[in-house]
Amino acid sequence: MYILDVVPLIAIPRNQDQILSYFCEERLPAGSLVEVEIRKKKVKAIVLASKGLAELKIRLKKEADFELKPIDKVLKGQPILNQHQLNIALWLSAKYFAPLGLCVKAILPPFWSKKTNKYDSFAVRGRRVHRKKEPYLEVFLHSQKLILIPEKIMAEYFLEKHSKENPVFLSGSTSSKEYFDIWQKVQSGEIKTIVGTRVALFLPFLNLKEIVVEDESNIAYHSDYTPKYDTGILARRVAKEYEAKIIINDSLPKVETYFEFGEKTLPKKAKTDTSFANMVSEIKDGNFSALSTELKEQIRSAVEKKNKVIIFVPRKGYAPYLLCQNCGYIHRCPKCEHVLVVHKKETGLRCHHCQNIQPILNVCPNCNKSVLEYKGLGIEKAEEKLIKFFKDRNITPPKILVLSGDTPPKEEENIINQFKDSTPVILLATQKILSYQRLLKANLVGILNLESLLNFVDFRTEEEALRTVFILSQMAEKTIIQGYDSEAKVVKTILSQDFKSFYEEELEARKDFNYPPFSEFIKLTFRHRDQRQSEREAKVMKERLSQEVRVKNYEKELEIIGPNTGLKEKGLCTQEIVIKNKLEIKKRNELLRLVPNTWNTEVS
Incomplete structure (x- = not known):
């Protein structure tokens, strides 16, 4: 009999346990796929660890009220994720305070849950190259290089640039068949150079030696879905995991990157x-x-x-906003309160936040005067x-x-x-x-x-x-x-073209205000239909966090700002609390576990 520690591939609230235990009659390797029951629902889960019952008898005796259930069935007895990928998922969950199940799911390829038998051979067969002990093996396998690009439209340029290396391209829109082929050949070491968008970071590399991040500052590198990660930061962690070199290329670096790597990130002066x-x-x-x-x-x-x-x-x-010259009224979205943008070709006012469209009015709804002007x-x-x-x-x-x-x-x-x-x-x-x-x-x-x-x-x-x-x-x-x-x-x-002075001044200002890279920002957001209820909830949350900061003596490492009223989201009133944090991840996450599931937590 064995005890399995598994990660259910669902969004378990972050202030609850992310890793659950079940018993199984066979020892399963880390990365294998099983089906378990959670609240009477069948859920797929990835195995993190498998231990013999004898090893855990002492723990089980201490937890007499702990009811251990069996897994329902083994779906894939061989690993579908390697240990590197599991480590990356664990890091993602900790760094961005995101549900571990969704972090693991983000790493899984799109074909992992396909019912067709075309992908039955989908399993991790590669193993890590131990550079110090087996240098001959490293030479034999050669090395793998990943070139990250923010958008698919850049693929042609970089594939041509690296054509001598016979690169392959991978993005979120790659078909399951092609994705499967690339996945298999990357884990076997057959593919040496990959050009890809951010999903390529999750491939099962056999001998990754170099990651190149092109255009690190591009907004497309920010994930809009949980886990909401920054690709540049994730790439650094993946490089560390595989003991690979990382190269950051950008037209002009992010201030954080300049702080990390120095003047070599700045462009040389050119005649312009x-x-x-x-x-x-x-x-x-x-x-x-x-x-x-x-x-x-x-x-x-x-x-x-x-x-x-x-x-x-x-x-x-056509114009950023429609202004009444009589009373100064500016037309805003009734759903989220963002300023409505004039689109003449669509003959309407459009909200670029929630895409709501309103008709262009000839009379101001505030003062009933016909003196409206397209501004900007x-x-x-x-x-x-x-x-x-x-x-x-x-x-x-x-x-x-x-x-x-x-x-x-x-x-x-x-x-x-x-x-x-x-x-x-x-x-x-x-x-x-x-x-x-x-x-x-x-x-x-x-x-x-x-x-x-x-x-x-x-x-x-x-x-x-x-x-x-x-x-x-x-x-x-x-x-x-x-x-x-x-x-x-x-x-x-x-x-x-005095870029150095610009970046040095930026760093000085950010240090004075305790902005990144001298801290990290955590935004807590609460939404409710009732404005007063949202304000009450935010006030209670602020006091609860502040009290914990005082008890733990975190005043020097944490600054809590707010709550502040934000713009509406889909008709819901918004309250925001911002935390400037210098605590290590473990202590920070212990604090964030105080935040109820009704709040949204975003780390940047």
Whole structure:
């Protein structure tokens, strides 16, 4: 008789035990798959450990009230995950305070639960290479390299770049058949180089020696589903698990990465033709257009020379908001209170948070006056202004393309191909274009309304704005940045290319405010239909945590901020508590176990 420690592949609340024990008549290896019963439901589970009953008699005697159940059946008696993968799942659960079952499930390939017998041979057969004891085996197997990319659209570029290494590509959209083939060949060591999105980190590597993280700062590296992990941080842990080297590549590094690796992460100074158009001066000179005089002239010249132009517009839609000039009322989403964005092509006001659409009103619902104005600049308005510019000057307009987050994938591919193949051509684009930084080159880049990149209440705003402007400037021979503040730190850094000073100042400021990398942020969120109830619950939670901090003498390691009222989510009132933490993971998680299951916990 054996006792199995298993991880049910379901979301067990994080303040409850994540590993359960059952008895079994046979010893099963770690990573094998069984079926167990939890609250009268059949649930699949992964075995973590298997121990003989004799080894545990003392423990069982002490826990006389502990009722041990048998497993229902063995589904796969051979491991379907290796020990490295199990260790990574355990780390994910601890680091991000996520249900262990969901962390294990995230590592399992999409074909693991298929009922067809095509995947019956799915089992971990590889073993770890012990570098010190068996150097000859390492040479024989060669080494494996993983190149991480944030999005599938970058695959072609990196597959071509590493073509001599015969790489394979893996992403979340890879078919089960192909995924299975790659999984088997990676664990046997047959595949040496893998280009993949973040799911590739979970492959059963036999002899992983190097991980390259391309474009670490790309937002696509952040998982939207539990476990909500940062791919760059996970890649570091995977490298440590396999004793592999890690290389971080980025246009401009995250501040945390600069802090970790130093100046070698910064780009070298290069000769660039970048200028700043001060829109305050433009208005004083009588130019009320969205385009500066210099940018207009450069666009005209580029079209005349049959060149390529990229115009970057930070905002989607026609205008960021609809304003009543009489009472100052701004239209907000009735479900989540986010500001509604004007979309003229859809003839509606759209919430970019919950996708709710409202009709465009002619009368203010607050004061009943008909003095509503579209405020700010969106990509639709920029297109309108550009067409008007050519019409006013009797210039035959070139092909004008528009690329944004609203562009369907098939149309997106068509737009990119048209831009590559056409001259003259102008591409109006939002942040979506950053995914094509290596694939698209232009003669001119115009960046409209720089302040739109800076108007966010987030300590990473300036860093992200600088990176966006820098990437765009690397895509063209000439770059014109339009804004209202020539003394803005982002502008001065781009023009001087003194990146070291920027990062050192950022680190100094973050240290003063105890921001990452000098602490980690934990956001606790509570939602309820009743505003007063949500406020009461948040107040109780804050006091409960504060009391525990005092009892454990954690005042120097923990700072609790809030609760603060957040924007509504699907009609629910929101309360948020933010914790700045310096505690080690084990102590931090003991504290977080005080948080009820009705709260959402997110570690960043």
